[in-house]
Amino acid sequence: MRGIDVHYVDLGVGYPILFVHGHPFDHTMWEPQVRALAGRGFRVIAPDLRGYGRSTVVPGVTTMDAFARDQDALLEHLGLDVVGVVGLSMGGQIALELCRLFPDRVDCLTLAATNPYAETEQGRAGRRAMARRLRVEGMGGYTDEVLVGMMTEANVRALPAVADHVRAMMYAAPPEGAAAALEGRAQRPDHVPLLRRISAPTLLVAGQEDVFTPPDFTEAMHVRIPDSVVEIIEGAGHLPNLERPQRFNEVLRRFLERSRARVRAPHL
Numbered sequence: 626m627r628g629i630d631v632h633y634v635d636l637g638v639g640y641p642i643l644f645v646h647g648h649p650f651d652h653t654m655w656e657p658q659v660r661a662l663a664g665r666g667f668r669v670i671a672p673d674l675r676g677y678g679r680s681t682v683v684p685g686v687t688t689m690d691a692f693a694r695d696q697d698a699l700l701e702h703l704g705l706d707v708v709g710v711v712g713l714s715m716g717g718q719i720a721l722e723l724c725r726l727f728p729d730r731v732d733c734l735t736l737a738a739t740n741p742y743a744e745t746e747q748g749r750a751g752r753r754a755m756a757r758r759l760r761v762e763g764m765g766g767y768t769d770e771v772l773v774g775m776m777t778e779a780n781v782r783a784l785p786a787v788a789d790h791v792r793a794m795m796y797a798a799p800p801e802g803a804a805a806a807l808e809g810r811a812q813r814p815d816h817v818p819l820l821r822r823i824s825a826p827t828l829l830v831a832g833q834e835d836v837f838t839p840p841d842f843t844e845a846m847h848v849r850i851p852d853s854v855v856e857i858i859e860g861a862g863h864l865p866n867l868e869r870p871q872r873f874n875e876v877l878r879r880f881l882e883r884s885r886a887r888v889r890a891p892h893l
Contacts, residue, residue, distance in 0.1 A: 626695065626698040626699060626701075626702055627694065627695055627698045629675050629680065629681035629683060629695070630680060630681045631672050631673065631675070631680045631681070631695065631699055632652070632672065632673045632678055632679035632680050633652065633670060633671060633672035633673065633699065634652060634659065634669070634670070634671045634672075635668070635669070635670050635703065636659060636663035636664065636668070636669050637662065637663035637664040637665070637667055637668045637669050638664070638668050639665075639666040639667045639668050639885070640666060640667050640668065640709065640881065640884065640885035641667070641668040641669075641670060641705050641707075641708045641709065642662065642667055642668065642669050642670065642708060642709045642710075642711060642881065643670050643671075643672075643696060643699075643700065643708045643709070643710050643711070644658065644659070644669065644670065644671040644711045644712075644716075645672075645674070645692075645696065645710065645711065645712040645713075645716035645717075645719050645720055646671070646673075646674060646677070646713065646715075646716050647712075647713045647714030647715045647716045647717075647738070647864075648677075648714065648715040648798075648803060648806050648807070648810075649677065649764065649767075649794070649795050649798035649803040649806075650677065650791075650794045650795070650798070651673045651674075651677050651678030651679075651794055651797070651798070652671040652672055652673050652678055653678075653790070653794060654713070654791075654794060654864070654866070654867065655669075655671045655711075655866065656790075657866060657867065657870035657873070657874060658711070658866060658870075658873070658874060658877065659671060661870075661874040661877075661878065662874075662877075662878065662881070666882075666885060667881065667885070670699070670703065670705075670708070672695075672696070672699055674692055674695070674716075674719075674806075675687060675691070675692065675695055675802070676799060676801070676802020676803065676805050676806055677798055677799065677802050677803070677806075678797075678798075682799045682801050682802040682805075683802070683805060684801050684805060685805055685808070686805055686808040686809050686812075687802075687805040687806050687808070687809045688809040688812065688813075689718050689719055689721075689722045689809060689810070689813050689814070690722060690726070691809070692719040692722065692806075692809075693719050693722035693723045693725075693726050693727070694726070696719065696723055697723070697726070697727050697730065700730060706729075706730070707729070707730060707731070707732045708730065708731070708732060709731075709732050709733040709734070709735070709881055709884055710723060710724075710730075710731050710733070710734050710735070711735040711737070711877070712735070712736060712737070712739065713737040713738050713739070713864070713866060714737070714738045714739060714740075714837070714838065714863065715806065715810060717736040717737060717738065717739025717740075718739060718740070718741075718810070718813060718816070720734060720735075720736060720739075721736070721739070721741060721816040721819060722814075722816075724819060724823055724825070725814075725816070725819050728822075728823075728824070728825075731825045732825060732884060733825050733826045733827070733828075733880070733881070733884035734823065734825045734826070734827040734828070735827070735828040735829075735830065735877060735880065735881075736827065736828070736829050736830070736843075736846065737829075737830040737831070737865060737866060737873075738830070738831060738832060738835055738837070738838045738863050738864070738865065739829075739838060739842070739843075739846070740837075740838045740842055741815075741816040741817050741819075741820060741842065741845070741846055742815060742816075742817060742842075743813065743814060743815035743816075744810065744811055744812070744813055748811070749811040749812070752807045752808070752810055752811040753807070753808060753811050755767065755804075755807055756803075756804035756805075756807040756808050756811075757804075759800045759801075759803050759804045759807070760800055760801060760804050762800075763800050764795055764796055764797075764798050764800055764803065765796060767795075768792060768795040768796055771795075772788065772791065772792055772795070774836055774837065774862070774863065775791055775795075775837075775862065775863050775864055776788060776791060776862050776863070776864055776867075776868055777832075777834045777860075777861070777862040777868070779860075780860070780861070780862065780868045784868065787867050787868065790867070791864065791867065817845075817849065820846055820849035820850050821849050821850070821851070823850050823851070823852075823853075824851070824852070825852070826852045826853075826880075826883070826884060827850045827852060827853040827854075828853070828854055828856065828876070828877065828880040829843045829846055829847055829850070829853055829854065829855045829856070830843070830855075830856050830857075830858060830865060830873065830876065830877075831843040831855075831856075831857050831858070831865070832857075832858050832861030832862045832863060832864070832865040832868065832869075833857050833858060833859045833860065833861060834860070834861065834862050835861070835862050835863045835865075836862065836863070837863045838863065840857050843855055843857070854880070856876045858872050858873060858876070861873075
């Protein structure tokens, strides 16, 4: 697909959901959601993005546009015209690009821990510097520095198995793939003007203690996206789907079941 090999899981039958992971993770960040939904009236598709997991690493710069077009190609490959899309952090930005480029693909939208704003000048410089660092040093030092931040400090202590999973995904991320995505995010577009044009029902989720994408970002999207609801998950940081999976799954399933109810069975 588009000149690369894409690794993905495709489980269950029913209303199809595309899960788009964040940086610097892989499709396994969605394991609690896959377990909760696959085979229970939902078909769950969770790919490794280009440059991550077991998908092809492409050196250089990977833009949000390129990531979104990869998802479109995957859906084409699977014979799926319309899906529910769930994205977290960078995955949410890719989901917004999908809405911009292929709005008819998106039946419903879930954005978790997502920043819709264009990168600041300071942010661009920081991402490019980090990309250079990852290419030289690899993922180890970066992972150790930002694990607290991805999760709250309290959750790193209280949820050691989750912290180990997050750490392992970050350590295993190909440095060149992660760097290429950072370069691409440095030039990401401002998605705020797009928000008012999103017609798909939208669930906006934030961790109450997220330091990277605070709940204010989520509330700002809510006032712009016409058909949107907000859930702030207490006791969670930047990865509410892993830090508070039971609550996240409850909120997500309720939202997706409403979307599934709108779709007639012959279209599943």
